[in-house]
Amino acid sequence: MEFNRLNKWGNELNICIRCGYCCEHCPLYKVSNWEIDTPRGRLLLAYGLLTGEVEPSAYVAEKLFQCFYCEDCSKSCSAKVSPTDIFTDARADLMESGFDVQGTTVRNDEKLCMACGRCVSVCKSEALSMDMENMRVLVDKVKCKGCGVCVAECPVGAMSQKEGFGISSKELSAKIESSLKNMNGITKVIIFCCDWSIYPGLRLSRMELMEAENTSEVIVTVCAGRIDPGLILDAFYQGAWGVMIACCPLDECEHDGNYRAQERCALVERLLDMLGVPSQRLQLVHFATGETQKLKSAVDSFVSEIASLGPI
């Protein structure tokens, strides 16, 4: 198999010292804990493909197509290696050789799609385009960064991402359900938190005792733009007293997911208003990377405000 694009990264793959410091931030690694799901693991696969030690296969391709492009690995690398650029070229080579896998990219169900084009208009990665002749949406899997903004935007649920990464509608809904079940006798607050701006709490370890004492539950998504109105309403429907969405500061989200979240919050607020539910039960807040304390105090004050309102 030819690796016309990946070939140029041979030297960079040697420059990588494999320290593994990139692993800390990776959203995929936080979910699976398998090393193949770390940026270092995928760089090793790319290296193995180049040296011939790893045979190209659907499994290897699937792994290289799994990346949410938060680029925290690239930003944190002191050797200035850019894993995401390398993955993109590996993807293009693999696609060219016929490995058509989904990974974390979006899939459009043509049976459901109405070709309204809303997904195309919100995709900042230019991964979606409209085939006007056949009136269908095309997905460029090499360009798709898996932010999920289009999944939340699609009015008919035609856009989806694979399960297993904790970000599909089904998984997020199940997480809301189990979180609310565990909040017996306390203020029931759901916090949606954008993994790319801030990751609250423990990244790679577990502390079950602490989780049991929580008065709110933080549900981490890859981008606030992934939160669709249905999920917010689902949280209220399942018994949440309040919902908070934490996202990147305006103009700092490369997917404009925070703008989308803003629009969707405004829509849900109107719906809540029509139902006679006070709009302060839904709050959107902005946080920059590392502002953990700021998030914590915002959560605390939101929880006490919601506690005074009581259940809906």
Next chain:
Amino acid sequence: MKIDIERLKGIVGEKGVRDNIADLYVYGSDSSVHEATPSVVVRPETIEAVQEIVRYANAWSIPVIARGAGSGSSGHTVPIDGGIVMDLKRMNRILAIRPRDILCKVEPGVVCDDLNRVLQSHGLWFPSTPESGRIATIGGTIANNGSGVRAIKYGTMRDYVLGMKVVLANGALVTLGADTRAQASGYQLDRLMVGSEGTLGIIVEATLLLRHLPKFRAMGLAKFNKLEDAGETISDIVASEVTPSLLELVDDIAITALNKTLNMNLPQVEAIVVYECDGRLKEAVDYDMETIKEICEKHNAFGIEMGSDAKEMERIYSGRKKLFAALSRYRDGFVCTSLADDMAVPSSKIAECARKIHEIGERNHVVMNAYGHCGIGLLHTKILMEATRKEQWENARQAVDDVYSYVRSVGGTTSGEHGIAISKAPSWKKEKADSLQMMKAIKVALDPNNILNPHKLMDAPDDWVTATKLRYPVEL
């Protein structure tokens, strides 16, 4: 080697076993120059599962290599003989925090920085956290006796392990140590496990001593036109009444790499010394900082910067923190290899050792720099070289040998915190020549079938260059 995969799946479930070539390839590497592919990766979540896997492996003499984050730099988790890599990252629960006993109990896969995130709300911390603490696990740090930048004041992992649960090679579970700081009698078997690099047992739970978070911290940075002056400064600080909480050296090669890779705009001097003091009283911390500043000035330091707010301290320390990886772009065509990556020498020999490292690098046609936690006599280097050229590996072999010959000649030791594993074993075996038989006897007594991380430490091959396949594309 035929391994019964179904049997392993029966122990940890289908989802806890990986045996496809892509996963195995990934688990064959760490941060060292070595590569070797395991036969299977298993991920137990309970002590019972670890016991059952080890019992099975022992019955069939299959190697078992315990693995945390795989951040080791000498090939600790590289499965030199294949076998089972036991990934312990899902045994990652913080089991108990007991502030009144100043201790915690954790599973081996807990990540050092995660533990400190939790401890912070109790006003406590775990100081023996290595620079790699963002991913390094407690189990790996114990097995390697890691220490980190604050060892000068707070000691190394050995000082923090009160007790542990260990699965031995025969599958038996033993509880070593106690929940107390005072432990007097008998063999200190918990201490024996610290630094044993996975060769004597698999740590499945640890009881760790904690410390109160210092109320005040201040950090300083001093520049030197002569490396010798920086070395003298470090020796004088160590010998003074002040105990800094951090004392680091960064040499000119490292400064060049940081400026080139990360545009840090550091002054191109021969050496920078970074220091930190902490304590309960601001006045006491300031007084210690001033004393260190005077020692620096006595040895011709200039451009001294000091700061005590978090952002300022982060700025002062950022160069040192990002150094390791930045070295990989020191010179076009060169890469940074983790070779001769750490050593310890008596504090008075710091400057001389740093100079020797530079000379040895030059003599052997590679580049070697010097940096590290010099307050405890610990120096790190890396060999920067053209890793795809065969001759450079001859050069590297000689350079490693030369460095450690010097270290031994001044009463130093082969590893201060990074461990021995494969690539430092030849030098270490020379250093420990008269105690190797004792170590081998302990190994045979505890692991008669030689299944636990075999062929590491005293049993590692005599030539590290050919011990495994190298991670770089080079034909030797």
